[in-house]
Each structure stands twice: as structure tokens, then as C-alpha cells.
Amino acid sequence: MASVSLRGVDKAFGDQHIIRNVSVDIPDGEFCVLVGPSGSGKSTLLRIIAGLEDVTGGSVHIGGRDVTRLQPKDRDIAMVFQSYALYPQLTVRENMGFSLKLAKRPKAEIVRIVNEIARSLALEPLLDRYPRQLSGGQRQRVAMGRAIVRQPSVFLFDEPLSNLDAALRHHVRGEIREMYERLRTTCVYVTHDQVEAMTLADRIVVLRDGKVEQVGTPVELYDRPVNRFVAQFIGAPAINFFAGVAKVCAGRTTIRCADGIEFALPGHQTVEDGQSVECGVRPEHICVGAPDHSRTDVVSMGARVKTGEFYGADTLLSCDTPVGMLATTGRDRTAYGARQGAQVLLQIPSANVHLFDRRTGLRVN
Ligand SMILES: Nc1ncnc2c1ncn2[C@@H]1O[C@H](COP(=O)(O)OP(=O)(O)OP(=O)(O)O)[C@@H](O)[C@H]1O
Ligand SMILES: [Mg+2]
Numbered sequence: 001m002a003s004v005s006l007r008g009v010d011k012a013f014g015d016q017h018i019i020r021n022v023s024v025d026i027p028d029g030e031f032c033v034l035v036g037p038s039g040s041g042k043s044t045l046l047r048i049i050a051g052l053e054d055v056t057g058g059s060v061h062i063g064g065r066d067v068t069r070l071q072p073k074d075r076d077i078a079m080v081f082q083s084y085a086l087y088p089q090l091t092v093r094e095n096m097g098f099s100l101k102l103a104k105r106p107k108a109e110i111v112r113i114v115n116e117i118a119r120s121l122a123l124e125p126l127l128d129r130y131p132r133q134l135s136g137g138q139r140q141r142v143a144m145g146r147a148i149v150r151q152p153s154v155f156l157f158d159e160p161l162s163n164l165d166a167a168l169r170h171h172v173r174g175e176i177r178e179m180y181e182r183l184r185t186t187c188v189y190v191t192h193d194q195v196e197a198m199t200l201a202d203r204i205v206v207l208r209d210g211k212v213e214q215v216g217t218p219v220e221l222y223d224r225p226v227n228r229f230v231a232q233f234i235g236a237p238a239i240n241f242f243a244g245v246a247k248v249c250a251g252r253t254t255i256r257c258a259d260g261i262e263f264a265l266p267g268h269q270t271v272e273d274g275q276s277v278e279c280g281v282r283p284e285h286i287c288v289g290a291p292d293h294s295r296t297d298v299v300s301m302g303a304r305v306k307t308g309e310f311y312g313a314d315t316l317l318s319c320d321t322p323v324g325m326l327a328t329t330g331r332d333r334t335a336y337g338a339r340q341g342a343q344v345l346l347q348i349p350s351a352n353v354h355l356f357d358r359r360t361g362l363r364v365n
Pocket of ligand 1: 013040042044
């Protein structure tokens with residue numbers, strides 16, 4: 001096991017600056033997920049950790065050792081790719097034992113280790129098959145088994161689930177987390193899927209255009225996104241945004257939105273009088289129902305239902321409101337059973353409003 005540190009890592013391909021001054025410390029034994037949109041540099045960063053890509057600037061440390069100039073084979077890492085990369089002419093058993101054979105380990109030891117790991121991944125019945133005789137999920141499990149056999153200090157995963165269908169993805173995701181719980185080896189896992197990131201990670205690194213936007217636990221990113229980008233990227237269904245202007249008077253902050261809608265914010269805020277903001281509210285924080293007039297910390301507005309989507313446990317209503325379209329999700333079938341075109345009342349507790357500066361996108365509350 002080992003920690004992984006990136007210190008001021010830069011990477012350019014020609015004149016294209018792809019990774020910009022990335023510094024991340026991943027403690028020993030942590031499951032860290034790199035997430036971001038397509039092209040944000042996730043794979044490049046993972047390949048830099050693996051040593052498959054050199055850096056233009058900065059350094060990479062694994063287990064406290066500067067490995068920036070070391071070959072991949074000398075870094076004590078194992079990588080699992082989206083494409084499995086199994087040897088087609090070798091059986092599952094041979095694929096799994098390949099690295100041990102290369103390392104000239106005794107035959108009996110190879111058999112023992114392969115059998116043990118095959119058992120833990122429920123691969124025993126498949127050991128004599130060839131990759132072409134396996135399903136996608138089974139191939140991915142073999143690829144994981146092959147990585148585990150090497151007993152590396154760090155596992156690197158690059159979108160290992162993206163070739164699988166939705167049901168299988170969920171299943172193999174559980175297996176990866178189980179494997180991690182058992183081995184507690186440091187994992188760096190790349191995905192563009194924020195649900196995968198939220199469910200697997202101890203900590204998430206959000207990347208955009210080769211820069212780190214935020215590092216935090218899933219709960220920290222969800223509850224306190226540092227900017228509009230992270231707020232919008234993390235969470236499904238996505239957060240709602242609407243525009244407002246701050247009014248600060250005698251230490252009290254009020255946000256004024258379209259159509260005379262305004263709400264007071266509790267406590268001290270870092271906004272200035274007249275500052276243009278974007279208000280972010282997650283769908284589950286908007287309630288459908290009659291207002292409680294005794295509460296001043298709840299924004300109330302009339303809305304018209306545009307569409308309703310029933311998911312089983314929850315229903316998602318998209319509503320036309322004076323501040324724009326707002327999505328709300330809830331369990332109450334009476335309130336959320338409203339038909340298209342129906343008039344409803346929406347309530348938003350102001351404590352659940354995230355405020356971002358309109359110009360910079362940075363969080364201000
Ligand atoms: N060898 C290369 N030469 C030139 N440009 C490259 C090279 N490899 C990657 N890039 C560019 O670097 C950027 C980041 O690529 P990268 O593959 O790291 O993105 P990603 O976040 O993994 O995206 P995806 O989610 O689509 O896999 C992209 O704009 C890509 O075109
Ligand atoms: Mg990629």
C-alpha cells in the first residue's frame with residue numbers, strides 16, 4: 001500500500017496545455033475518484049501516475065518516493081482499463097497468472113495465488129475459458145483479478161465499467177468496492193459518471209479543463225460545492241439555478257429575484273449590496289405544497305407543471321416559475337401527482353440555497 005501525491009503537475013501535448021498545475025495528495029489506503037467531463041484530462045492524469053505519460057512540469061510521488069522519472073513497471077502499480085486488455089490467446093487462469101510467470105515465481109505459488117483470487121471474485125468456474133467465451137462483466141472481473149494478483153501498492157482504474165450495460169455496471173461497481181474493502185489498497189479511479197464517483201469514492205477530485213475544481217468527500221461536494229461548475233456537475237437530477245441580486249441592509253442579506261420574489265438569508269453572508277448572484281437549489285429541497293405562513297425563511301412561489309416523470313419511489317416535476325424552470329423531486333404521490341398544466345405552489349427553505357457570484361461562478365455563502 002502507498003500514498004500518491006501529485007505536486008504541481010503540468011502536461012502539454014505540443015502547444016496544447018492539457019493538465020494545469022495539479023496538486024493532489026491521496027493518502028495510503030484511500031479510494032480516490034477523478035471525475036470530470038470528457039476531455040478534462042482524467043485519463044491523462046491517471047496515465048501520468050502510471051508512468052505511461054511523462055510530465056511537462058511537477059512531480060509524482062508514490063509511497064513517499066519520487067517516481068516521476070521511473071518506468072511504469074518500477075512504480076508498483078496495476079492498471080485496469082475500460083477495454084479489459086486481456087490476452088485473447090490465453091485462458092482466464094493464464095491471463096491472471098501472467099505477471100507472476102513473468103516474475104518467475106514458482107509454479108505452485110502461482111496456482112495458489114490465482115486460485116485464491118479467482119475464488120474471491122467468483123471466477124473459479126471460468127478459469128479454463130478464453131476471454132471470447134466470457135461476458136463483458138466477467139471479462140472485467142478477470143481484468144481486476146489479473147491486477148489483484150500482482151499485489152500492487154496502488155490500483156489505477158480508467159472507466160472500467162463503461163463497456164457494461166446499466167444493470168451490470170451497478171453490479172460490478174459493488175464488486176470493485178467490495179474488493180477495495182477487503183484489500184484496502186490505495187485506488188485511483190477515473191470516471192465521467194458522477195453517480196459512480198459519489199457511490200465509490202472516499203474522496204472525489206473534480207477536474208475541468210485540466211484543472212482541479214474541488215477535492216472533497218461526496219457529502220462535501222454535494223452540500224458545499226465551491227463553485228457553480230461543481231454544483232452543476234455533482235448531483236442527479238441536476239441542481240436548479242436562478243438569478244438574483246443581493247440587497248444588504250443593516251447586516252441582513254436579502255436576495256431579490258424576478259417578479260418581486262425575494263428571500264432573506266440566515267446568518268452572516270459574504271455578499272455585497274448590489275452583487276449579482278445565481279441561486280442554486282437541489283430538486284429535493286424544493287417542496288410542492290401549501291406555504292407555512294409562519295416561516296419567513298421559506299421562499300414561496302406559484303408555478304405551472306410542465307412535465308411529470310414517475311420513477312417509482314420519487315416523482316420529478318419540471319415547473320415553469322417566475323424565476324425560470326425549476327425541477328423538484330419528492331415522494332408524496334398526492335403533491336407530486338400533479339398533472340401537466342396544473343398550478344402548484346413551490347416552497348424553498350432559504351437555508352438550502354447555494355449562492356454563486358454571477359461573474360466568477362464562485363460560492364459566496
Ligand atoms: N497523445 C495526445 N496527444 C495530443 N492530445 C492529447 C493526447 N492525449 C490526450 N490528448 C488531449 O488531452 C485532453 C484530455 O484528454 P483525456 O483523455 O485525458 O481526457 P478524459 O478526461 O480522459 O476524457 P474522456 O472522459 O473522454 O475519456 C483532450 O483534449 C485530448 O484530446
Ligand atoms: Mg478518459
